[in-house]
Amino acid sequence: MSKQTRNRSRSSAEKRRRMRIIRRYRTAVISAFFGVLLIGAVIGLLLPLRPKTSVLEKRELEKWPAFSLQAIWDGTYFSQISTWYADTFPFREKLISADGNVKKLYGLRGDQIVHNSSKTADAIPEDGEMVQAETKTGENAAAESQAETVRETEKAKDPNGNAINVVPEQVGDVYVTGDTAFSLFYFALEGANEYISDIDLIQKKLDGIATVYDILAPSSVGIMLTDQAQEKLGISSQKEAISYAFSNIQKLNSKVKCVNICQNLVDHNSEYIYFRTDHHWTALGAYYAYEEFCKAKGIKPTPISEYETMEFPGFLGTLYSGSGQAASLGDNPDTVIAYIPKATNDMTYIGHDGAEYTWNVVEDVTDWEANSKYNCFIGGDEPFSVIENPNKTDGTACVVVKESYGNAFVPFLVDNYQYTYVVDHRYFAIYSEYGNDFVKLVKDKKIQDVILLNTTNALCDTSLSSTMVGMFEK
Amino acid sequence: MVFSSLFFVYFFLALNLIIYFKTQTIEKKNIVMLVFSLIFYSWGGPRYLFLLIANCLIAWICALMIEYYEEYAKLFLVLDIIMQLSILAIFKYLGFFLGTVRFFTGVPEIIPQIALPIGISFYTFQLLSYVIDVYRGEVQAQKSFWIILLYASLFHQCIAGPIVRYQHVERDILHRTVKRKEMVRGIKRFTIGLAKKAILANGCAAVADTFLLTDDLQALSAVPAAGLWLGMLFFTLQIYLDFSAYSDMAIGMGLMIGFHYRENFNYPLMSDSVTDIWRRWHISLSSFFRDYVYIPLGGNRKGQGRQILNLFIVWFLTGLWHGASWNYVLWGLWFFVFLVLEKLFLLEKLETLPRAIPHLYALVVFYFGWVLFKFEDIHAIGIVLRGMLGLGGNGLTNMQVALAFKNNIFFLIFAIIASTPLLRKLYESAGMWFKRRKIVPYPIYVYNIVCPVVLLILATIALVGNSYNPFLYFQF
Numbered sequence: 001m002s003k004q005t006r007n008r009s010r011s012s013a014e015k016r017r018r019m020r021i022i023r024r025y026r027t028a029v030i031s032a033f034f035g036v037l038l039i040g041a042v043i044g045l046l047l048p049l050r051p052k053t054s055v056l057e058k059r060e061l062e063k064w065p066a067f068s069l070q071a072i073w074d075g076t077y078f079s080q081i082s083t084w085y086a087d088t089f090p091f092r093e094k095l096i097s098a099d100g101n102v103k104k105l106y107g108l109r110g111d112q113i114v115h116n117s118s119k120t121a122d123a124i125p126e127d128g129e130m131v132q133a134e135t136k137t138g139e140n141a142a143a144e145s146q147a148e149t150v151r152e153t154e155k156a157k158d159p160n161g162n163a164i165n166v167v168p169e170q171v172g173d174v175y176v177t178g179d180t181a182f183s184l185f186y187f188a189l190e191g192a193n194e195y196i197s198d199i200d201l202i203q204k205k206l207d208g209i210a211t212v213y214d215i216l217a218p219s220s221v222g223i224m225l226t227d228q229a230q231e232k233l234g235i236s237s238q239k240e241a242i243s244y245a246f247s248n249i250q251k252l253n254s255k256v257k258c259v260n261i262c263q264n265l266v267d268h269n270s271e272y273i274y275f276r277t278d279h280h281w282t283a284l285g286a287y288y289a290y291e292e293f294c295k296a297k298g299i300k301p302t303p304i305s306e307y308e309t310m311e312f313p314g315f316l317g318t319l320y321s322g323s324g325q326a327a328s329l330g331d332n333p334d335t336v337i338a339y340i341p342k343a344t345n346d347m348t349y350i351g352h353d354g355a356e357y358t359w360n361v362v363e364d365v366t367d368w369e370a371n372s373k374y375n376c377f378i379g380g381d382e383p384f385s386v387i388e389n390p391n392k393t394d395g396t397a398c399v400v401v402k403e404s405y406g407n408a409f410v411p412f413l414v415d416n417y418q419y420t421y422v423v424d425h426r427y428f429a430i431y432s433e434y435g436n437d438f439v440k441l442v443k444d445k446k447i448q449d450v451i452l453l454n455t456t457n458a459l460c461d462t463s464l465s466s467t468m469v470g471m472f473e474k
Numbered sequence: 475m476v477f478s479s480l481f482f483v484y485f486f487l488a489l490n491l492i493i494y495f496k497t498q499t500i501e502k503k504n505i506v507m508l509v510f511s512l513i514f515y516s517w518g519g520p521r522y523l524f525l526l527i528a529n530c531l532i533a534w535i536c537a538l539m540i541e542y543y544e545e546y547a548k549l550f551l552v553l554d555i556i557m558q559l560s561i562l563a564i565f566k567y568l569g570f571f572l573g574t575v576r577f578f579t580g581v582p583e584i585i586p587q588i589a590l591p592i593g594i595s596f597y598t599f600q601l602l603s604y605v606i607d608v609y610r611g612e613v614q615a616q617k618s619f620w621i622i623l624l625y626a627s628l629f630h631q632c633i634a635g636p637i638v639r640y641q642h643v644e645r646d647i648l649h650r651t652v653k654r655k656e657m658v659r660g661i662k663r664f665t666i667g668l669a670k671k672a673i674l675a676n677g678c679a680a681v682a683d684t685f686l687l688t689d690d691l692q693a694l695s696a697v698p699a700a701g702l703w704l705g706m707l708f709f710t711l712q713i714y715l716d717f718s719a720y721s722d723m724a725i726g727m728g729l730m731i732g733f734h735y736r737e738n739f740n741y742p743l744m745s746d747s748v749t750d751i752w753r754r755w756h757i758s759l760s761s762f763f764r765d766y767v768y769i770p771l772g773g774n775r776k777g778q779g780r781q782i783l784n785l786f787i788v789w790f791l792t793g794l795w796h797g798a799s800w801n802y803v804l805w806g807l808w809f810f811v812f813l814v815l816e817k818l819f820l821l822e823k824l825e826t827l828p829r830a831i832p833h834l835y836a837l838v839v840f841y842f843g844w845v846l847f848k849f850e851d852i853h854a855i856g857i858v859l860r861g862m863l864g865l866g867g868n869g870l871t872n873m874q875v876a877l878a879f880k881n882n883i884f885f886l887i888f889a890i891i892a893s894t895p896l897l898r899k900l901y902e903s904a905g906m907w908f909k910r911r912k913i914v915p916y917p918i919y920v921y922n923i924v925c926p927v928v929l930l931i932l933a934t935i936a937l938v939g940n941s942y943n944p945f946l947y948f949q950f
Contacts, residue, residue, distance in 0.1 A: 028923045029658045030657055032926070032927050037484070040483070040488070044484040072519075073519060073520065075517070085481040092941075095935050099936060102673075102932065106881065115684050120693030
């Protein structure tokens with residue numbers, strides 16, 4: 001064999017070896033990709049693995065759509081299937097927290113604002129005069145005729161557009177600094193004006209029947225941060241928003257007793273009056289509101305030291321999930337401290353199923369999920385509840401018309417009345433006894449004091465006012 | 475259905491590929507693709523499927539007629555163009571046209587609200603190019619209607635491009651074979667596109683939307699200058715990453731089963747002039763206008779005055795194609811102005827300058843173009859431009875802007891790198907390094923095996939993350 005042919009056969013052997021490697025390499029690429037794709041496809045088909053609710057997000061996930069020819073024709077049927085498929089994908093919570101971990105790499109995330117809404121603030125009229133909101137322009141110009149490439153983006157972004165149909169409110173923008181999160185407050189003139197006229201209307205419906213107290217609870221960002229810090233964040237001042245609402249309510253109707261609790265909260269803002277990982281106030285924060293209420297009513301508040309307390313550590317609330325599970329919050333959970341009424345810890349409530357339950361004013365939630373510890377107060381958000389004080393026989397009765405901020409507040413009233421009733425205005429309609437007729441309730445139960453307690457969210461859009469005023473439309 | 479959804483990737487595409495590779499002959503494979511494409515198209519409601527089929531019928535018949543009755547070829551061509559464009563005009567532009575008429579005359583009072591049939595701008599252009607190419611004798615008319623329907627509806631490119639020409643894919647439709655080498659490339663290309671869309675484009679959109687509020691002018695005018703600049707930067711990146719990701723996915727899926735679509739983007743952010751931008755941006759669209767409008771109008775062969783008029787027509791139409799609103803027309807004409815300047819003298823000047831200067835100039839033109847593109851409301855454009863200069867009483871910056879910048883700084887840097895050929899260059903020079911030394915490039919092989927899988931998993935995580943939607947109050 002000559003040198004040349006030997007070289008040639010060696011190089012062709014080398015070539016064959018290379019080709020074999022390349023073939024194996026290509027097989028590896030193809031099988032790795034199709035392997036993962038098929039595993040994903042199979043997991044996607046394992047229906048029992050699909051979650052139905054998200055504990056973390058506090059919502060029901062998208063359901064398989066109801067069949068109708070109309071829905072097929074207009075495309076909603078199929079697009080809802082895609083949404084269902086994505087929204088209830090197996091291992092959802094694990095994948096979401098993995099997503100959070102990836103996003104941590106996006107930048108320096110010590111202080112951050114997590115945007116969950118596209119809300120922005122309206123200016124609060126300075127002289128306190130009631131100003132009509134301008135209709136916002138440009139709305140129709142929005143999505144409809146966008147360029148097609150952009151349209152696809154928009155669609156992909158909001159797969160849950162139609163998932164929710166009840167009153168719940170989306171977590172707003174969350175500002176995280178250190179171990180504390182704040183829900184950002186954006187005043188909306190239209191919402192505030194609706195609130196003002198609704199409170200006036202509610203008092204008129206109850207005129208001569210009961211006294212109407214109105215409390216607006218500011219969220220932590222308006223109390224814990226200085227005015228300058230709030231301004232830097234580009235948010236609205238809740239103090240100004242509340243005084244805009246109250247001054248105009250008083251102008252319309254002097255019979256409403258507006259209870260402004262801002263100053264008392266600010267005076268105590270070095271104490272633990274708001275949760276750091278949740279948008280609610282603590283029971284201590286609610287106590288300072290109770291003090292102001294007592295002042296307005298002309299009674300003496302029970303000193304805080306006289307209550308027995310229960311503590312539930314390990315609370316990670318809505319702002320924790322709203323921040324995309326910021327680690328600085330997860331590592332520093334809140335503790336819920338509850339004050340048990342002196343007179344009794346027993347109550348009954350009408351549940352969302354319409355049935356009556358006996359419960360505790362302060363329930364032991366030690367073993368409950370980390371995100372549901374705030375539910376220790378009066379059983380959470382129920383349509384209707386009653387607490388009877390066994391130490392009183394004077395027939396005094398109040399009703400608190402509230403959303404979830406009211407839950408921590410109600411226990412303090414128990415000692416001051418024979419009957420403390422609670423109505424969650426978002427769900428009262430469920431209680432068939434009254435068919436959403438609140439005035440009938442007040443008359444039947446001979447209630448003297450109606451206490452309206454909402455967060456300043458009631459000034460940000462019209463949804464809270466409208467469920468509240470809905471109880472007076474009979 | 476969109477490519478960047480879990481349902482598409484793990485159900486539709488997976489099923490499509492399984493059935494496709496189980497099918498033996500090309501005829502049956504084409505039936506599989508057609509059925510999947512029609513289902514894909516009908517996903518948003520089957521209403522407009524009939525329109526798509528009608529469009530294909532028109533193109534199919536006209537093309538056959540052009541070939542059969544040679545002496546009347548022109549007639550059938552004109553007939554086809556009129557019919558196709560009328561359908562496009564009615565479904566895409568009627569509302570816009572009547573709205574403009576009403577603005578000037580006050581009539582008509584009621585403007586019909588016609589929902590835009592998905593992908594109509596893309597498939598109309600594809601079918602037009604087919605019929606014109608038949609007329610020009612560049613391709614033979616296709617006898618089978620189903621092939622034409624498959625060509626126009628093929629889910630890879632039907633709703634978001636690239637605008638594929640029949641003459642470029644005819645061979646693939648009729649005789650394609652899958653090469654493993656190409657499949658490997660296709661897999662990589664598809665996963666890059668998917669990750670680009672799910673992670674980068676969606677991430678950019680989230681930041682851009684924080685500052686560029688399209689539906690609330692009052693709020694928009696309060697966004698500080700730095701917020702608008704930052705928002706526009708993210709929007710510029712978003713629109714490139716988003717659009718090119720769709721083309722990547724289309725090209726990738728095509729390669730997996732033997733289709734060869736042409737490149738649609740070539741790193742437009744690397745352009746040195748506006749002329750260059752349009753050689754690199756949405757190439758299938760700009761070449762469509764070049765071949766079917768600009769050159770037939772005479773191009774640059776009928777004197778400078780006529781050339782400028784031709785350019786005006788092309789860029790007016792290019793703008794209008796992007797959406798039925800005047801801002802898109804303005805966007806097209808914005809480029810027209812610079813293109814004319816470049817043709818007249820600027821291009822020569824630019825070539826004498828150090829490369830950084832023309833590059834910067836092109837980027838600035840590109841960047842401000844997106845202000846016109848983003849806002850359909852002309853008032854909003856005014857607010858943003860004034861606001862960017864800090865003339866709207868909106869302040870220079872605030873904490874939200876500073877935090878958005880800080881929170882996304884690494885993401886921004888990566889998104890910019892991903893918009894340049896840097897990573898590809900690195901990959902290629904690594905390949906050259908091994909080739910020159912005649913070593914088997916094992917590290918590159920490993921990279922190519924791992925990369926698609928990692929990208930697919932990351933994209934999946936991001937897509938699930940997109941559906942994260944926490945609520946404050948909720949009762950189970």
